[in-house]
Amino acid sequence: MQSESPMPVITVGSSKGGCGKTTTVLALASEIRSAGSEVCIIDADDQLSAYNWYQKWQAKDGITVIDASNLNRDIDIRAHIKDAAAKYPFVIVDPAGMRSQRMQWAASLSDMWIIPQKATSLDAAATANLLDVDMEAIVEMRGGRPIPHRILFTMTNPLIMSKNERHVVNATRNKAPVFDAELRQYDAYAAMDLYGLTLEEVAEQGVANAQKPRAYAAEILHQAIEDIKASEAEERK
Structure with a gap:
């Protein structure tokens, strides 16, 4: 069975604020654009962080952000x-972190669910609840079809990971699928x-070194697309 949507739809959602959700959305959209494809971001978060970014962004080329x-x-x-x-080759949904049902409905119509999480016990507990309670609701909304999903660790130290962070990461990897790369x-x-x-413009304008950040974002995007392809192949069997 194919997804209801003709083009890849990715929901980036968590129940906890401050986990790097919109940063993840913008990083992935940046690399989709840099790869030569168009992407639409649906900002369904009351804070409208992605839409506010779009208002500041001058290029307005390759990325469209809708206020939803x-x-x-x-x-x-x-x-x-x-x-x-x-209308668009890629769609990324940025739902409100505390609006659980909105995120559930978004994920129910998505080809991939990315769950951003900091390497803290509080974030790990929030993710565990998502995978327990929200996942059950999402699968029911999808008529029993499972949704490809991975946890994405965000805001980790680029130089060295603390003992506590490493413990959270390892414990999470033992319980759920996790992206190989981190944001x-x-x-x-x-x-x-x-x-x-x-991210490409950040590098071009010399605002910050974006070589590694772009590589990580591209790796995350690639793994998400591979998961979507694998899921579609499995459903065709």
Whole structure:
């Protein structure tokens, strides 16, 4: 069985704020654009961090951000996703962290669910709850079809990981699928939001060193796409 959406849809969602959700969205969108494809970001978070970035961004080429924060019902996010997926090669949904049902409905119509998480016990507990409670609801919304998903560690130290962080990472890897790459705490990611730039533009303008941040974002994107392809192949059997 194929996904309801004709083009890849990725939801980046967590129930905990401050986990690097929108940074992940912008980093992935940046690398999709740099690879020569178009991407639509659906910002369904009341904070509108992605949409505010888009307002500052001058190029307005290859990335479109839609304000979908003001929904009458959380289920209405599905209409935005279907419309965007019919027009753009890639769609990334940035749902509100504390609006669980909105995230569930977004994930139910997605080909991949990326769960950003800091290497802390609080974030690990929030993710465990997502995989227990929200996952059950999402699979039910999808008619019993599982959704490809991975945990993405964010804001990790680029030089050395503390003992506590390493413990959280290892414990998480033993319980759930985790991306091989991490979205580490580099200035280039912060510069995207601060100056309204893509990662490629951050590098071009010399605002920050973006070589490694771009490589990590590209690796994460590649692994997500491979997971989507594997899931589609499995469903065709």
